[in-house]
Amino acid sequence: MARRLFPAVLVAALSVISNAGVSEAWWWSPGWRWDSLFPAPAADRGRDEHRPPVSSIVTAKVYRDMFPHKDDADCPAHNFYNYTPFVRAAELFPAFGAEGDAATRRREVAAFLAQISHETTGGWATAPGGPFAWGLCFKEEISPPSDYCDATSTQWPCVAGKSYHGRGPIQLSWNFNYGPAGQALGFDGLGNPELVAGDPDVAFQTALWFWMTPRPPKPSCHDVMVGRYCPSADDVQANRTAGFGLTTNIINGGIECGPGGAPQAVADRIGFFRRYCAMLGVDTGPNLDCAHQQASFG
Ligand SMILES: *[C@@H]1O[C@H](CO)[C@@H](O)[C@H](O)[C@H]1NC(C)=O
Numbered sequence: 001m002a003r004r005l006f007p008a009v010l011v012a013a014l015s016v017i018s019n020a021g022v023s024e025a026w027w028w029s030p031g032w033r034w035d036s037l038f039p040a041p042a043a044d045r046g047r048d049e050h051r052p053p054v055s056s057i058v059t060a061k062v063y064r065d066m067f068p069h070k071d072d073a074d075c076p077a078h079n080f081y082n083y084t085p086f087v088r089a090a091e092l093f094p095a096f097g098a099e100g101d102a103a104t105r106r107r108e109v110a111a112f113l114a115q116i117s118h119e120t121t122g123g124w125a126t127a128p129g130g131p132f133a134w135g136l137c138f139k140e141e142i143s144p145p146s147d148y149c150d151a152t153s154t155q156w157p158c159v160a161g162k163s164y165h166g167r168g169p170i171q172l173s174w175n176f177n178y179g180p181a182g183q184a185l186g187f188d189g190l191g192n193p194e195l196v197a198g199d200p201d202v203a204f205q206t207a208l209w210f211w212m213t214p215r216p217p218k219p220s221c222h223d224v225m226v227g228r229y230c231p232s233a234d235d236v237q238a239n240r241t242a243g244f245g246l247t248t249n250i251i252n253g254g255i256e257c258g259p260g261g262a263p264q265a266v267a268d269r270i271g272f273f274r275r276y277c278a279m280l281g282v283d284t285g286p287n288l289d290c291a292h293q294q295a296s297f298g
Contacts, residue, residue, distance in 0.1 A: 054090040054097040057109050057280065066113065066276060068129060070136040075122050077139035080200055081169065089204035093212050099226040106282040108225035111244050112211050114273035115221070115251055116169035121268065131268070132275040140197040141166035141173075148174045156180065159191050167196035168203035170210045170251075181206045184213070217297040221247040238294035243287025244273050253295035261291060 063083045071078045097109040117135025144165030149158035156179030182189020214220040219229045249257045256262040
């Protein structure tokens, strides 16, 4: 069974694509202060009290149906990505899945779950239930090619002996993401990066922190999916218009978007998104792909 689950080609593909999220050095912008953006904006944009929480969009049953294999013994993350820590983490980000009309809210949640599913997928083309039934199978990058330490990021200095490879639902990577994620969420991201693959609450929190936090000139994935993103003239020129494809661009555009990108990885993300939109009874909206978009913002 382990062989069926992890054929060599899959492991190779995973090491290239699945763990590539949150990995781009050009995200880091030295002048930007995370604490000017968090938590005040999240609080300002608090969930409308009249709107139901994320747990009413994704019930425990829907979550089980979305991730039928996540607790299989062959999935390294089995028994890690439970429903309760997902819902608890969402409560810390009250604007998540709570802005715009019912369709917008559902579509945003589907987009988030699709992106984390691609980042953690254990699926392959002929997998039981199809390739998109295998989200949340991995919690940590397999065979990381490096310790993901960007020594030029003096604001978030690497701690000797620590590795900042992909961990958790969004596969948080690099010291310049672990540092601010930890500071925002109240843990030592640089000194204790292992926590992201050790504590399910922290794991989901890092994924939602990443989803909700803009990194100028990049917007947040949240703002893109709720219609708050205002493309600049450069963005328009580069075809960076709102839609699921733009969240892929934000997450891993330098590798996957534009000419010479990674269309198979992009298609995997879109496949999860289509499946979850169907399950939540919402259309996908436009601009699913990012092949025609330029990657680098700014
Ligand atoms: C924008 O999209 C159009 C149509 O797909 C394409 O012809 C054009 O080259 C794209 N522009 C850039 C800057 O990638």
